[in-house]
Amino acid sequence: MWFERIVAEGLAHNSYIIGSGGVAAVIDPRRDCNLYLGLAGQHDAVITHVFETHRNEDYVTGAPELAHRCGAQIYHGSRMDFAYGNKVHEGDRFTLGTLELSVLETPGHTEESITLVVTDAEVSREPYMVFSGDTLFSGDIARTDFFGLERKAEMAEKIYDSISRKILPLGDGVILCPTHGAGSACGTTIADHPFSTIGYEKRSNPVLAMGKDAFVSRRTTDSPYLPPYFRQMEIVNQEGPPLLSSLPCPRPLAVPDITDLIGTGCQIVDIRSPTAFAAGHIPGSLSIWRDGISSFAGWFMDYKRPIVIVDDFTPGIEAVLRQFVRMGYDATAGWLAGGFPAWCRTAQPVGITGTCTVQALKEWLIHEKLFLLDVRDRKNREGTGHIAGSRHIFIGELPQHVHEIPRDRPVVVYCDAGFKGSLAASVLAMRGYPDVTNVLGGMQAWIIAGYPSEE
Numbered sequence: 001m002w003f004e005r006i007v008a009e010g011l012a013h014n015s016y017i018i019g020s021g022g023v024a025a026v027i028d029p030r031r032d033c034n035l036y037l038g039l040a041g042q043h044d045a046v047i048t049h050v051f052e053t054h055r056n057e058d059y060v061t062g063a064p065e066l067a068h069r070c071g072a073q074i075y076h077g078s079r080m081d082f083a084y085g086n087k088v089h090e091g092d093r094f095t096l097g098t099l100e101l102s103v104l105e106t107p108g109h110t111e112e113s114i115t116l117v118v119t120d121a122e123v124s125r126e127p128y129m130v131f132s133g134d135t136l137f138s139g140d141i142a143r144t145d146f147f148g149l150e151r152k153a154e155m156a157e158k159i160y161d162s163i164s165r166k167i168l169p170l171g172d173g174v175i176l177c178p179t180h181g182a183g184s185a186c187g188t189t190i191a192d193h194p195f196s197t198i199g200y201e202k203r204s205n206p207v208l209a210m211g212k213d214a215f216v217s218r219r220t221t222d223s224p225y226l227p228p229y230f231r232q233m234e235i236v237n238q239e240g241p242p243l244l245s246s247l248p249c250p251r252p253l254a255v256p257d258i259t260d261l262i263g264t265g266c267q268i269v270d271i272r273s274p275t276a277f278a279a280g281h282i283p284g285s286l287s288i289w290r291d292g293i294s295s296f297a298g299w300f301m302d303y304k305r306p307i308v309i310v311d312d313f314t315p316g317i318e319a320v321l322r323q324f325v326r327m328g329y330d331a332t333a334g335w336l337a338g339g340f341p342a343w344c345r346t347a348q349p350v351g352i353t354g355t356c357t358v359q360a361l362k363e364w365l366i367h368e369k370l371f372l373l374d375v376r377d378r379k380n381r382e383g384t385g386h387i388a389g390s391r392h393i394f395i396g397e398l399p400q401h402v403h404e405i406p407r408d409r410p411v412v413v414y415c416d417a418g419f420k421g422s423l424a425a426s427v428l429a430m431r432g433y434p435d436v437t438n439v440l441g442g443m444q445a446w447i448i449a450g451y452p453s454e455e
Contacts, residue, residue, distance in 0.1 A: 001018070001019070001020045001097075001098065001099060001120055001122075002018070002019050002020070002043050002045075003016070003017070003018045003019075003129075004016065004017050004018075004039055005177070005194065005195075006030070006035060006036070007181070008030050008059070008294075008326060009291070009294075010291060010292075010293060010294025010295060010323055011058060011059050011184065011294045011323075011326060011327075012180050012181045012182060012183040012184035012190070013028075013030060013058070013059055013179065013180060013184070013326075014028070014177070014178065014179055014180060014181055015027060015028045015029050015030055015036075015062075015179070016028070016131060016177055017036050017039050017040065017047075018096070018099065018118065018129075019040065019043055019045045019096060019097070019099075020096050020097025020098045020099045020120075021096065021097020021098060022044060022045050022046065022097065023045055023046055023047075023048045023049075023096050023097060024040050024043070024045040024046065024047045024048065024049075024096065025047070025048065025049035025050070025051060025094070025096055025101060026047055026049070026050050026051070026066060026072075027050075027051045027052075027053065027116065027131045027177075027179075028051070028052060028053055028056070028061075028131075028133065028179045029050060029061070029062035029063055029065075029066050030059065030062045030326055031059070031060045031061070031062040031065055031241065031244070031325055031326050032062070032244075032322050032325060032326065033062045033065050033066040033069065036066060037066075037069060037070060040070075046070065047066065047070045047072045048072050048073070048096070049072055049073060049075065049094055049096070049101075050063045050066055050067050050072045050073070050074045050075070051074075051075050051101070051114075051116055051131070052074065052075070052076050052085070053077075053113060053114055053115065053116070053131060053132070053133025053134065053135075053179060054077065054109060054110045054112055054113040054114070054133050054134055055076075055080060055082075055110055055112065055234060055237045055238055056134070056179070056233065056237055057146065057186070057230040057233050057234055057237075058184065058185055058186060058227070058230060058233060058298075058327075059233065059326050059327060060233065060236055060237065060241045060325075060326060060327065060328040061236075061237045061240075061241065063084075063085065064084055064240045064241060064243060065241070065243055065244055067085075068243055073085075073086060074086065075087075075088045075094075076088065076112060076114075077105060077110075077111075077112030077113060077114040078105070078112065079105070079107065079111040079112040080110070080111060080112035080238065081238075082238055082240070083238065083239045083240050084240045088103045088114060089103065089105065090103060090104060090105045091103065098120055098121050098122040099118060099119070099120055099121075100118070100119045100120075100121060101116050101117070101118055102116070102117045102119070103115075103116060103117075104116075104117060104162075104166045104167070105162075106132075106133075106135045106159075106162035106163070106166055106167065107155075107158045107159070107162060108135060108142070108144055108155055108156070108157075108158040108159020108160070108161075108162050108163075109133070109134040109135055109142040109143065109144060109146075109155075109159055109186075110134075110146065113133055113134065113135055113162070114133065115130060115131065115132050115133060115135055115162075115166065115167060116130065116131040117129075117130050117170060118130065118131070126171065127170045127171055127174045128174065128175065129174065129175040129177060130167060130170060130174050130175070130176055130177065130198070131177045131178075131179075132167060132176055132177065132178045132179075133178065133179045134178070134179050134180060134186050135159060135162055135163060135167065135178075136163050136167055136176065136178060136201065137178045137180060137181075137184075137187050137190045137191075138176065138178060138181070138190060138191040138193040138195075138196040138201065138205075139189055139190055139191030139193070139196075139201075139204070139205055139206070139207075140187040140188060140189045140190045140191070140205070140207055141159060141160070141163065141187075141205075141207045141208070141215070142159065142180075142186055142187055143186055143187060143188070143224050144156045144158075144159050144219055145219070145222065145223075145224060145226070146230075152219055152220045153216055153219070153220050155219075156215060156216040156219035156220065157212070157216055160212045160215055160216065161212075163208070164212070167198065168198055168201075168202060168208075170198055171198060171199075172197065172198055172199025172202065173197060173198075173199060174197060174198045175195055175196075175197055176195065176196040176197055176198055176200075176201060177195065178190075178196075181193075181194070183295070185224075185225070185227060185230075185295075188224060188379070189206070189207070225377065225394060225396055225397070227298045227299050227396060228298065228299065229297075229298030229299070229301075229327065229328075230298070232303060232328065233327075233328065236328055241328065242330070244325070244330075250309075250321060250332045250333060250334040250335065251333075251334040252314070252334055252335060252336075252337035253308065253333065253334040253335065253336055253337055254337055254342075255336070255342060255343055255346045255348060257334070258282070258308060258336055258343070259348070261306060261308055261333060262282075262284070264306070265305055266305055266306045266307065266308050266333065267286065267301055267302070267305050267306070267307050267308070268282050268284060268285040268286065268307075268308045268310060269285070269286050269288055269293070269297070269301075269307060269308070269309050269310065270282070270285040270286065270287050270288070270310045270311075270340075270426070271288060271289060271290045271293070271309060271310065271311050271320060272287075272289075272310070272311055272312055272340065273289065273422075274287065274289075274355070274418045274419055274421065274422035274438055274440065275355060275440065276312060276340070277353070277422050277425075277426065278352065278353045278354065278355045278422065278425070278438060279352065280340070280344065280350045280351070280352055281310070281340070281350065281351050281352075281353075281426075282310060282340075282343060282348070282349075282350070282351065283349055283350070283351040283429075284351070284430055285310060285351070285426060285430075286300055286301070286423070286426050286427070286430070287422040287423050287425065287426035288300075288423055289419050289422070290316075290319070290320060292419060292420075292423070293320065293323040293324065294323045294326070294327065296395070296396065296420075296423060297323075297324065297327060297329065298327055299395070299396040299399075300399070300427065301329065303328060303329065303331065304331065305331065306331045306332070306333040307324065307329060307331055307332040307333060308332075308333055308334065308335065308336065309321075309332070309334070309335040309336070310335070310336045310339070310340055310343075311335065311336070311339050311340070312339040312340055312341065313339050314335060314337075314339065317335055351429060353422075353425045353426070353429055353436050353437070353438060354425075354435070354436060354437030354438065355437060355438050355439075355440050356412070356437050356438075356439055356440065357439075357440055357441070357445070358439060358440075358441060358445045358446045358449050358451065359449065361387075361412060361414075361439055361446075362449075362451055364412070365387075365389070368410070369409055370409065370410050370411070370412050371391065371405060371406050371409055371410065371411045371412070372387060372389055372390040372391065372412050372414070373390065373391055373393060373405065373411060373412065373413045373414070373424065374386050374387070374390040374391065374392045374393075374414060374415070374443075375393060375394060375395040375398065375413060375414070375415050375420050375421060375423075375424045376392075376394070376395075376415050376416055376420070376442075376443065377394050378392075378394070380416055380443075382455075384443055384447065384453065385453030385454055385455050386443070386453060386454055387414065387443070387446060387451075387453060387454075388452070388453075388454050390414070391404075391405075393405075395415065395420045395423055395424050398424055398427050398428075399427065402427070402428070402431055405428070405433070407432075407433060407434070409435075410435045410436075410437065411428060411433055411435065411436045411437070412436075412437045412438075412439060413425055413428075413436065413437065413438050413439065414438075414439035414442045414443060414446070415442045415443070416442050416443055416444055417441060417442045417443075417444050417445075418438060418439065418440050418441055418442045420442075421438040421439055421442055422438050424438070425437070425438045
């Protein structure tokens with residue numbers, strides 16, 4: 001038996017490949033799938049099965065792409081009609097050399113969610129490993145709010161029953177392999193653990209410790225953030241995404257190319273640091289740092305208009321492109337050749353936003369009437385407190401609430417460390433706000449400086 005976990009950073013997405021006897025299966029593959037083919041080749045194996053534990057909401061499935069390249073069969077849960085692949089049911093079994101993968105139907109996160117139980121007949125008939133998809137995470141249980149308010153309690157009951165009646169009885173020593181890790185939008189308190197076991201979750205998972213009634217009650221009142229691109233992913237992953245055959249090949253773009261694209265309404269993503277963006281950027285740019293693309297692009301970007309990437313330098317641009325591809329953004333036109341300095345050398349217009357230190361903010365609050373905007377998520381605002389007098393609007397929901405922000409006085413934005421603040425400043429600047437400042441270091445710097453915060 002051989003086994004690998006593949007992590008798509010940013011999305012906190014785990015996919016897996018497992019094999020024995022010259023054949024292999026991939027579970028919940030990402031769209032850029034060459035890695036799976038390479039791993040199978042290293043083990044002199046052929047990928048024959050591709051399993052999807054459910055219709056994912058936060059990334060484009062790689063199952064059709066991978067199956068197209070290697071001839072494998074795709075398998076889904078039976079409670080949803082997919083435009084591709086084969087339905088599986090409770091108790092279905094698949095053999096890979098000495099391994100057996102058996103199907104458990106575990107609805108709750110979605111109706112068609114399945115869990116795959118692995119046994120290795122060469123060693124024992126006891127379960128060895130379980131691929132739990134988006135049902136049970138390390139330290140958390142997946143969200144259950146995708147079916148609207150009227151079904152929250154129903155889906156919460158389903159996922160709790162799926163876990164307590166089907167997954168937990170498999171045995172304390174069984175290795176738990178979920179599809180997401182810490183930072184995923186599909187959970188709220190996922191632990192930063194590469195693996196777990198069923199026994200460890202029984203003893204340490206605070207959500208399981210709540211008991212069913214308390215869990216269902218909590219889930220009926222919870223309102224987790226829902227990125228708008230999730231709905232697009234649901235459609236794409238049910239119908240099947242376009243095949244790529246290879247990654248899209250955006251090209252370096254000269255300044256005249258960029259100006260032409262701006263005239264057609266392109267989307268400009270500036271992936272530089274908050275300080276670099278504030279000092280100067282192409283007007284109308286969205287400030288999203290490299291590691292934040294997977295988490296925040298889906299809140300602000302559409303799937304039709306071409307995308308232009310701006311950096312100071314271009315090394316590592318392929319990693320940025322992969323993040324867009326995994327989320328279904330295939331319309332990337334290219335990147336600014338020569339980086340932002342090339343834009344400046346041709347005397348093009350430059351946008352500027354303000355920055356300030358926490359020390360300057362402290363003085364500013366005493367002497368001037370500001371609109372102080374906190375764009376962190378609820379968990380961080382409640383966990384570390386907030387600056388007195390700040391208005392809270394989560395960064396992802398800022399476009400819907402922008403009318404609540406005044407234009408007749410300075411707007412000062414802060415977040416955890418300054419990156420989401422830069423994104424918020426860019427969103428406001430795009431909407432014509434004349435005086436926007438991002439607090440460098442954010443709440444982290446405010447606390448380190450010893451300044452007071454409110455609960």
